Amino acid sequence: MKVQLLDEIPMSDVEASKQTDDGRIVDEEQFWRLVQGRRSIRRYRPEPIPASILEKLLTAAAWAPSAHNRQPWRFCIATEQSTKERLSGQMRIRWRRDLMADGADAAFVERRIAISHARLTSAAALVVACATMEDMDVYPDPARTQAEWTMTVQSTALACQNLLLAAHQYGLGACWMCAPLFVPELVQDVLQLPESWQPQALITLGYPAEGYAAHEIIKERAPLAHVVCWR
């Protein structure tokens, strides 16, 4: 795999990383608006997303940090309606089967499945984020093999977070969905993905439906005291 060296990065990218005198990269208020204003958006308007915007989102994803800088993320973008329908349709069958096997109420199952299907098929684009061990280190023992896999998944999640923030920056709604984790072979099969691409998440993307402005959706976060310890 070719890893981009600093000499090969266009000067404009380096310029973009210059700090202000007091160490900030962007205006503080803008930074917090981007980070705190991002919300999971689950309803979309029908208009398509220009390819140039999708490329910006994917570029942001590709600039995430990764273990050994191996960039073990892979992305499949589905914008064709028939592909979205096929993927959602196949996942729907499996989900229904699993929920029914759990003993869930049939009406409840149909309702949940219908909501999920509508969400997937009304999104302008679906991004299936995959992790691959192709370029990661290989170890003879299970402990280090597991650690390497964990790093692969962590790196992929960071790429997804960059993508979610970029989506917010460009006025798109996005939502991470974990469904592919439960049916990885099905997703690989429907999208004809290489065997080494292991589906981790599905990110729905689209321009937010009316009344779905991200900054208006209130979501609390636990106080820092609950999640941090100082020593």
Ligand SMILES: Cc1cc2nc3c(=O)[nH]c(=O)nc-3n(C[C@H](O)[C@H](O)[C@H](O)COP(=O)(O)O)c2cc1C
């Ligand atoms: C690993 C992960 C899995 C998630 N899975 C789903 C999912 O399957 N369906 C869904 O609607 N949202 C899913 N979400 C979105 C979360 O519900 C959402 O991020 C959380 O409620 C906080 O809301 P916010 O993103 O608007 O701040 C997932 C998020 C993460 C990080």
